Amino acid sequence: MTQRTVKISFSDSDRVIELPLLSGSIGPDVIDTRALGSHGIFTFDPGFLSTASCASDITYIDGDQGLLYYRGYPIEQLAEHSDFLETAYLLLRGELPNAEQKEAFVGKIKGQTMLHDQMVNSFKGYRRDAHPMAVMVGVVGAMSAFYRNSSDSFDPKQRDIAAFRLLAKIPTIAAWSYKYNIGEPFAYPQNKLGYAENFMHMMFATPCEDYVPNPVLARALDRIFLLHADHEQNASSSTVRVVGSSGATPFACIAAGIASLWGPLHGGANEATLKMLEEIGDVSRIGDYIKKAKDKTSGFRLMGFGHRVYKNMDPRAKIMRQTCYEVLDELGLHDDPLFKLALELERIALEDEYFVKKRLYPNVDFYSGIVMRAMGIPNSMFTAIFALARTAGWVAQWMEMISSQDHKIARPRQLYTGSVRRDFVPIEQRG
Ligand code: CMC
16 A cells, blocks of 8 residues: 655745655554654644654543543453453553463562562651652652662563562552551551452551451452553653653653652542532532633632543543442442532533533543542542552553664754844843
C-alpha cells in the first residue's frame, strides 16, 4: 500500500511540506511530524491537546464512545473476570498469563514485599503530619539508593528486577506512609494474603489485634487497583516516559510519576471530590455548587467531572458506581448520605445544559472516594492508592519507552516569545 501523506502549504509562499500519515490498529490517524524540524518549523501544542507523544501497544481509549482497553481487552471484562496482578502481568507482558505463569508472577511479587530494613529510616525523616503522597515521592525516589543492582535502565535484566520490586513494594510504602502518619507501628507484609488483602492488613493491622480482611471489601479494593492500573499517555505516565527517556533510574521515574499524579486535576481529584461532597453536605445545596462550577470567576470546578479524553461517561466511573453499591450493601450503608448526594449530583449535572454542552461526565474519581471512605480508608490515602495502582501502568509505559527502537531523549522545542537579542546594561545605567 502506498504511504498516505499530508501536505502542509503556506499562505505566504509556494512552499509545500509533505509528511507521512500514520495509522494505528484502531483510533485516529496521526501526522508524523518528525521531519518538520529539518524544514526549520515546529508544531505548537501546549498541553498536548492534539499530540500523540509516542506509539504504544498498551492501552487504548476511545473518548467519544467511552471505551477503555488494556492490551485489547475491554476494562469491563477485566474488572469482572480478572484481578489486579493478572492485569499487571497483562500490561507488562502484553498477554494474559496461563495458570503457571500467573502463579510464578504472583509468587515473585509476594517474595519481595518487604522493604530494605534501613528504609524505615526514610519514613522517620518526615514530619508525622506529612501527606502520604509527600512521603511516597521521597521514599520511592530513595529506592535508587537501596536497590542499586536494579537501577540501570538500559539493562533489560535490571529493568525486570526493578519492575517486580516496584510492584511488590509499593503497597508496603503506601501503607507505611499512612501508619507513620497516624503514629502506629509499621505492619509487615503477610505474603499468604492476596495483593489487596495484604495492603488492607498493612493499613489496618496492629500488633494488639488480629486483622482479618473482609473478602468483599478486598475484592472491591482490588477492582479499584485494576481500574486505575493504566490510562495511556496521561500527565503522570507521560512524566514517567519523559524522565525515563534520559535513562534515569526506574525508581526516580516512578517517583516523578507520583509527583505528577498528586495534583488535584489528576490523581488528587478523588480526595478533592470527597471533600467537595462533604462540603456540599445536602441535596438542597447542589444547585448552588452547579452554579458556582459554571461561573468562571469562582475558580471552582465540579471535582470528579470532566476528562481530557472522555467526552462520554468514563467506563471506569460506571464500574465504580456499581462497586459503590456492592461495598455499601456489604457494610449495611445502603442509605449512605454521601452516596445519595453523589447520585443526585450526577443526575442534576448530566441534565444541565452547561455540562451537556461541554460534554462533562463523571470520571473514575467521582465514586472511588465514596467506596474507599466506606472501607475506612482516610481521604489522605486516596491518591496514594491511585499511585499504588498506577505503578503497574507506569512501569509498563517506562519499559515500552526504554526498549523501543524509536527511543530518544524527550526534548521538545518551543515558540520563543521573549526579548530578542539585546546588550547588557551596567547597573548604574539602569533606570
Ligand atoms: N467543572 C466545571 N467546568 C469544567 C470542569 C469541571 N469539572 N471540567 C472542565 N470544565 C470546563 C472548563 O472550564 C472549560 O470551559 P471553557 O471551554 O468555557 O473554557 C471546558 O470545560 C474544558 O475544560 P479544560 O480544563 O480546558 O479541559 P481539559 O481537558 O484541559 O481538563 C480536566 C480536563 C480533567 C483537568 C478537567 O475536566 C477538570 O479540571 N476536572 C475536574 C478535576 C478532575 O475530576 N480530575 C480527574 C480526571 S480523571 C482521573 C485522572 O485521570 O487523573
